[in-house]
Amino acid sequence: MPLPSPFHERTASLCESLKFKSWAGYFAVCSYESHPDPEYFAFRNSAGLLDITPLFKYELSGEDSAAFVSYMATRDVSALKIGRVTYSCFCDQRGKVIDDGTISRLDEQRFRVTTGSPAYAWFLQNSRGFQVEVEDVSESIAALAIQGPNSRRILAELVGPGIEDLRFFGLVAARIAGVEVEITRTGYTGDLGFEVWIPRDGALSVWDAVMAAGKAHGIMPVGLDALDIVRIEAGFLLQDVDYFSAPRCIIESRKSTPYEIGLGWTVALDRSPFIGQKALREEKQRGSDWGFVGLEISWEGIEEIYTEYGLPPSLPTQACRMAVPVYSTGRQVGQVTSSTWSPILKKYLALATVEAKQVEIGNQLRVEHTVEYERMRVLATVVERPFYDPERKRT
Amino acid sequence: MSDRSYDSIVIGGGHNGLVCAAYLARAGQKVLVLERRHVLGGAAVTEELYPGFKYSVCSYVVSLLRPEIIRDLQLPKYGLEILPLECSFTPELDGPGLVRWPDADKTRREIARLSKRDSEVYPLFGREMAKVGRMVKPILEMVPPDPTSLNPANLMEMLKLGRLFGRLSEEERILQAKMFTMSAIDFLDEWFESDLLKATMGVSGIIGTFQGVRSPGTAYVLMHHYMGEIDGAFRAWGISKGGTGMISQAIAESAKNLGAEIRTEAGVAQIMVRAGRAKGVVLEDGTELTARHVISGVDPHRTFLGLCEAGDLDAEFLASIKKFKMRGSSGKVNLALDRFPEFTCRPGDGMHVRGDLAIAPSVDYLERAFDDAKYGDFSRRPFMNVVIPSLLDPSVAPPGKHVMSIFVQYAPYAIKEGPEAWPERREAFGDAVIETLAEYCPDLESSILHRQVLSPWDIEQQMGLTEGNIFHGELSLEQLFFMRPTPLWARYQTPIRGLWMCASGTHPGGGIMGASGANAARRILKSRVRA
Numbered sequence: 001m002p003l004p005s006p007f008h009e010r011t012a013s014l015c016e017s018l019k020f021k022s023w024a025g026y027f028a029v030c031s032y033e034s035h036p037d038p039e040y041f042a043f044r045n046s047a048g049l050l051d052i053t054p055l056f057k058y059e060l061s062g063e064d065s066a067a068f069v070s071y072m073a074t075r076d077v078s079a080l081k082i083g084r085v086t087y088s089c090f091c092d093q094r095g096k097v098i099d100d101g102t103i104s105r106l107d108e109q110r111f112r113v114t115t116g117s118p119a120y121a122w123f124l125q126n127s128r129g130f131q132v133e134v135e136d137v138s139e140s141i142a143a144l145a146i147q148g149p150n151s152r153r154i155l156a157e158l159v160g161p162g163i164e165d166l167r168f169f170g171l172v173a174a175r176i177a178g179v180e181v182e183i184t185r186t187g188y189t190g191d192l193g194f195e196v197w198i199p200r201d202g203a204l205s206v207w208d209a210v211m212a213a214g215k216a217h218g219i220m221p222v223g224l225d226a227l228d229i230v231r232i233e234a235g236f237l238l239q240d241v242d243y244f245s246a247p248r249c250i251i252e253s254r255k256s257t258p259y260e261i262g263l264g265w266t267v268a269l270d271r272s273p274f275i276g277q278k279a280l281r282e283e284k285q286r287g288s289d290w291g292f293v294g295l296e297i298s299w300e301g302i303e304e305i306y307t308e309y310g311l312p313p314s315l316p317t318q319a320c321r322m323a324v325p326v327y328s329t330g331r332q333v334g335q336v337t338s339s340t341w342s343p344i345l346k347k348y349l350a351l352a353t354v355e356a357k358q359v360e361i362g363n364q365l366r367v368e369h370t371v372e373y374e375r376m377r378v379l380a381t382v383v384e385r386p387f388y389d390p391e392r393k394r395t
Numbered sequence: 396m397s398d399r400s401y402d403s404i405v406i407g408g409g410h411n412g413l414v415c416a417a418y419l420a421r422a423g424q425k426v427l428v429l430e431r432r433h434v435l436g437g438a439a440v441t442e443e444l445y446p447g448f449k450y451s452v453c454s455y456v457v458s459l460l461r462p463e464i465i466r467d468l469q470l471p472k473y474g475l476e477i478l479p480l481e482c483s484f485t486p487e488l489d490g491p492g493l494v495r496w497p498d499a500d501k502t503r504r505e506i507a508r509l510s511k512r513d514s515e516v517y518p519l520f521g522r523e524m525a526k527v528g529r530m531v532k533p534i535l536e537m538v539p540p541d542p543t544s545l546n547p548a549n550l551m552e553m554l555k556l557g558r559l560f561g562r563l564s565e566e567e568r569i570l571q572a573k574m575f576t577m578s579a580i581d582f583l584d585e586w587f588e589s590d591l592l593k594a595t596m597g598v599s600g601i602i603g604t605f606q607g608v609r610s611p612g613t614a615y616v617l618m619h620h621y622m623g624e625i626d627g628a629f630r631a632w633g634i635s636k637g638g639t640g641m642i643s644q645a646i647a648e649s650a651k652n653l654g655a656e657i658r659t660e661a662g663v664a665q666i667m668v669r670a671g672r673a674k675g676v677v678l679e680d681g682t683e684l685t686a687r688h689v690i691s692g693v694d695p696h697r698t699f700l701g702l703c704e705a706g707d708l709d710a711e712f713l714a715s716i717k718k719f720k721m722r723g724s725s726g727k728v729n730l731a732l733d734r735f736p737e738f739t740c741r742p743g744d745g746m747h748v749r750g751d752l753a754i755a756p757s758v759d760y761l762e763r764a765f766d767d768a769k770y771g772d773f774s775r776r777p778f779m780n781v782v783i784p785s786l787l788d789p790s791v792a793p794p795g796k797h798v799m800s801i802f803v804q805y806a807p808y809a810i811k812e813g814p815e816a817w818p819e820r821r822e823a824f825g826d827a828v829i830e831t832l833a834e835y836c837p838d839l840e841s842s843i844l845h846r847q848v849l850s851p852w853d854i855e856q857q858m859g860l861t862e863g864n865i866f867h868g869e870l871s872l873e874q875l876f877f878m879r880p881t882p883l884w885a886r887y888q889t890p891i892r893g894l895w896m897c898a899s900g901t902h903p904g905g906g907i908m909g910a911s912g913a914n915a916a917r918r919i920l921k922s923r924v925r926a
Contacts, residue, residue: 033498034498034501035498037479037481037497041787044476045476045636045790046789150789153794217789217794218786299466312525344471344476345465345466345471346462346471347466
C-alpha cells in the first residue's frame with residue numbers, strides 16, 4: 001500500500017477521478033479529472049503543478065564530495081559551479097546505466113542528486129576512500145514541479161522578479177510563504193519550468209501559495225498521465241519503460257549503456273576515473289550495438305489500416321508504455337517503448353530502441369499496430385528529438 | 396522573370412489564401428500574397444482593441460483545420476496551438492442548464508435529468524453521425540468531381556465517390572438522405588424528446604445560415620459542424636492559443652519560410668484579363684503585377700462582381716454568381732471583462748465554462764429568433780454561442796481578467812432599413828445581446844471594460860466578406876460540393892483561364908478548415924504539369 005506524500009491532503013481532495021497509482025511507494029495522481037487533456041494543455045499553455053516528492057534524493061557532502069560525484073556519474077562535476085544543476089547517467093563497471101537524474105551543486109562541498117530508484121546503498125558501497133557523507137533526504141524533502149509558459153510569472157509573484165534571471169539549469173535559494181526553499185530551473189516537460197525543493201514541514205504552505213498565485217495565470221494541478229505525454233514530446237526517456245536499471249535486470253540484453261539510450265552526451269570520457277569509464281571508452285571506439293530514436297508514425301498509414309476495417313482511426317487517449325516491435329524490410333530491428341499522440345503537433349510519436357545502423361534521421365521503418373485483433377505494420381520515420389522544443393524552455 | 400512577375404498571385408491573406416500560397420511555395424512556385432488590410436488572416440484575426448485584451452475579432456473557434464495541413468506546413472513550429480473546448484454548456488433561466496462533458500457517463504447522467512431515454516440514445520446518435528461523417532471526410536479532401544464530365548480523371552473521382560457511398564449500409568444511406576433533406580429539428584425529433592437537448596444540438600444546423608432550426612436542409616449543416624475534428628479523431632471544437640489570428644500568423648510564417656512573399660496594405664483593384672486569360676492584378680495604387688496564375692482568396696461575389704470586368708465573363712456565369720446566396724445572418728460581440736462573470740444557474744469558473752456556451756434555451760426560442768430576422772430585424776432574444784477563451788488561454792487577457800467572444804444570430808445583413816442603416820442600429824443590437832446574456836449572467840454588465848459590436852455590415856466593410864457572410868456564401872445544400880459556387884465551375888477553376896478560387900466559397904467551404912486552399916493548390920499544381 002503506497003504512502004501519502006506531504007501534498008496528499010491537497011492532491012487527494014482535488015483528485016475527482018480518484019485515479020492514483022504508486023510512484024516509488026507514494027500515492028501519485030494519474031489525472032485529476034477523467035482524462036488528462038486539460039492538464040496536458042496546462043503544461044503547454046499556462047502552468048501545471050506536479051508533486052514530484054517520490055523522486056529519490058540524496059545529499060552528498062564533505063571534502064571529497066565533488067570528486068565522489070564525478071566518480072559515480074558519467075558527468076564530471078568538479079567544475080560545476082555553485083548554483084548550477086546538471087543531468088547525468090550513473091553506470092555500473094560495465095558501463096550499463098543504473099540510473100539517470102540531476103545533480104545540483106548546493107555548495108562548494110555539498111551536492112544533491114535525484115534518481116529514479118533507491119541509490120543509497122550504491123552510493124555508500126562506493127564511498128570507501130572518499131571524504132564524503134551520504135544522506136538520504138528522499139523523505140525529508142518534498143518537491144513540486146511548476147512547469148509551463150506561465151510558471152516564471154507565478155514564481156515571480158512569490159519570490160520577486162529575481163527569478164527572471166535564473167538560467168536554464170540554474171539553482172537559487174528563495175522563500176515561499178515563509179518557507180526556505182531551493183528553486184531549480186529544471187523539469188521533465190521540455191518546457192519552461194521549475195522544480196521547488198521544500199522541507200517536508202513546509203510542503204502544504206508552499207502548495208497553497210503557488211496555487212493561489214497561479215490562479216490568475218491558469219495554473220492546474222497535473223498528474224502523471226499528462227506528464228507522460230509531454231515527456232515523450234520532449235524526447236525524455238523513463239526508467240523501467242524506455243530502459244531498465246542494470247542491477248535490476250536478470251538478463252544482460254535488457255541492460256543499456258548511455259550511448260545506446262541517447263544519453264552519450266552526458267558521458268565525459270577523458271578525465272579522472274569514474275565507474276564504467278573503461279567499458280564506455282571501448283564502446284565509443286567500437287561503436288554501439290543499439291541506438292535510441294524518435295519516430296514519427298505515419299498518420300496516413302494509421303488511417304489506412306483502420307479504413308480497411310471500415311473503422312475511424314483511434315488511438316489511446318493516453319501515452320502508451322506497451323513495447324511493440326519495429327521492423328525494417330520485414331526483419332525486427334528493435335522496439336518502440338513509449339508512444340503518444342501529440343495533441344499540439346498532431347503527430348503520432350514514439351521513442352524506440354533500434355539497431356545502431358537504423359538510427360539515421362529520415363530512415364523509414366515499420367511499427368506494429370494492432371487493429372481489430374490483427375497485427376499490422378505502419379510506416380514510421382526516424383526524426384529529430386525533441387519532437388517539441390519551444391524556445392521559452394531555455395530563454 | 397522580372398520582380399513583378401510571379402508564378403502565382405493570391406488575392407487576400409485569409410487563412411485559405413495563405414494555405415494555398417504555402418503549398419504552392421512548397422512546390423517551388425514564386426508566390427505573392429496580397430492583403431488589403433494591415434493584418435493578415437481575413438476573418439481569422441486577433442486584434443488588441445483594448446489594451447491587454449486580445450479579441451478573436453470574427454472567427455473564434457476551430458474545429459475543422461485539417462491535421463494534415465498542420466503537419467505538412469509544420470504549423471506548431473510557427474506557433475499554432477489548438478486548445479480543445481472540452482465542454483458544452485447551455486444555461487437555463489429556471490434550471491441548472493445542460494452541460495455535455497468529455498466524460499460519456501457524466502454526460503449521460505446530465506441528460507438523464509431531462510430524459511432518461513435521451514441520455515441513452517445520445518451516444519448512439521453520436522456513433523451514427525460519426526459513421527456518416529466518416530463518409531464525408533474523404534470528400535473534404537477531394538476535389539469535387541464534375542458529374543457531367545467524361546474526362547477519365549474525373550470519372551475516377553466519381554468512382555471513388557461512388558465507392559464511398561457504396562460502403563454505407565442501407566440504413567446509413569437512408570440516414571444520409573434524411574440529413575440532406577430534413578430540418579435540424581425534424582431530424583433530431585426522430586432521436587430525442589428533450590427540448591433543451593434538441594435546442595442545444597439543433598443550433599449547429601443554423602450557424603452561418605439564414606435559416607431557422609425548422610428550415611429543411613439544416614440537418615446537413617448540423618453534420619457539417621458535427622465533423623468538428625481535433626487530432627484526426629472525430630471530436631469537439633477548439634480555440635487557437637493567442638486567438639484565431641495565431642492560425643493565420645502560423646500559416647503565414649510557414650508560407651514565408653517556404654519562400655512565399657506576403658504584402659499587407661496591398662489591396663487589389665482589378666484582375667487583369669487578356670484574351671480570356673488572367674494575366675495578373677492591378678493594385679489599388681495602380682501597380683501592375685503579372686502572374687501565370689491568379690488565385691482569389693476572396694468570396695465569389697467580390698471575385699467576379701468586384702475584381703473582374705463584366706466584359707471578361709459571360710452573362711450566364713455572372714447570373715449564376717449573382718444567384719449564389721451570401722446573406723450574412725450573424726454578428727459578433729467581443730467583450731473585455733474585469734472579472735469572471737458568474738452564471739446564476741451554475742456558478743464558478745470550472746470545467747463547465749471552459750468550453751462553448753449556447754444561449755439556446757428552447758427550440759421555440761430559436762425559431763422566434765429567426766422570426767425577427769425573416770422580417771428584416773435582428774433577433775431581440777438571439778441565439779448566441781459564447782466562448783471565454785481567457786479561461787483556457789490566459790495569454791489573451793491580463794491576469795484574472797477575461798475576454799468573452801459572443802457569436803450572435805440572427806443579425807441579417809439586409810435589415811429592413813437597408814444594410815447601410817446598420818451603423819445606427821449597431822449599438823441597439825449590442826444592447827440586445829448584453830441584455831439577453833445578462834439574464835443568465837447578472838454580473839455581466841458591471842464587469843464590461845470594453846465592447847466591440849460587429850454587424851454583418853461591419854464584417855463586410857472591415858473584412859471584405861460580402862454581406863458579412865462568414866462562410867463566403869451560405870452553407871445550404873444547393874450551394875455545396877459540386878455546386879459550390881456554381882455547378883459548372885466548382886473545381887477551383889473559373890471561366891477565365893489562369894484565374895482560380897481557393898477560399899471558403901469553394902468546396903468544402905466553411906470554417907477555419909484550410910481544405911479549400913489546399914485543394915486549390917493541388918489543382919493548380921496539376922494544371923501546371925499538364926501545361
